[in-house]
Amino acid sequence: MPVHMQSQVRRVTFNQECLARLARAILSDVGEASAELSILFVGDQRMRGLNRRYRGKDRTTDVLAFPMRGVPHSSSHLLGDVVIAVPTAARQAKQGHRSMDEELTVLLVHGILHLCGYDHERSETEARRMYRRERMILRSISRLSTRANRMCHVSHSMNH
Numbered sequence: 001m002p003v004h005m006q007s008q009v010r011r012v013t014f015n016q017e018c019l020a021r022l023a024r025a026i027l028s029d030v031g032e033a034s035a036e037l038s039i040l041f042v043g044d045q046r047m048r049g050l051n052r053r054y055r056g057k058d059r060t061t062d063v064l065a066f067p068m069r070g071v072p073h074s075s076s077h078l079l080g081d082v083v084i085a086v087p088t089a090a091r092q093a094k095q096g097h098r099s100m101d102e103e104l105t106v107l108l109v110h111g112i113l114h115l116c117g118y119d120h121e122r123s124e125t126e127a128r129r130m131y132r133r134e135r136m137i138l139r140s141i142s143r144l145s146t147r148a149n150r151m152c153h154v155s156h157s158m159n160h
Contacts, residue, residue: 003027007041009086022105022141026112027079029137035079037115039108047085062088063107065114082111109137 003020019039027035042050044060052058054066067080084107093103113130120127 002036004036004038005041006039007086008046009041009043012041012086012090019104019108023108023112025141026109026137029140030112030116030133032079032112032116034077036077037079037112038081039111040081040083041086042083044085044087047083047088050083060085060088062092063111063114065111067115067117069115079112080115082108082115084108084111105141106134106138109134109141113137 003023005016005020023037023039024033027033027037047064048058048060050064051061054064055061062085064083065080066083068078069080084104089103089107090100092098093100096103098106113133118126118130118133120130
């Protein structure tokens with residue numbers, strides 16, 4: 001099924017085809033190979049507005065997930081929307097000594113797991129369960145990209 005991608009961030013460009021392939025690999029890993037997914041890349045101001053409106057938290061965050069399963073009038077194949085704040089992702093990548101590719105991959109996995117019902121804020125047990133699942137998926141993706149000798153390339157021209 002399709003992975004729809006849209007960026008509202010002008011100063012960062014993504015290899016959308018590669019990120020779509022990555023998203024499909026994650027969906028396959030979580031047993032949702034036929035699901036439809038929407039990914040939106042936004043700035044911190046837009047993310048802060050979404051976080052305030054939907055979670056009551058007046059600050060930006062790295063990733064939000066909006067599940068669509070069970071919502072009246074939505075397609076049964078539509079898993080939901082993952083929204084990623086690109087400036088926050090860039091800061092986290094720098095702080096964690098990771099590439100932007102790695103950070104976006106981690107956030108994509110995290111968002112998709114939220115769409116599948118995982119919730120690290122529910123309990124410590126659920127947080128451990130979600131963390132373990134994230135690590136398993138990231139290892140699986142790493143093996144796939146190593147075997148295929150393909151890494152996503154995200155070029156960015158952010159001023160630090």
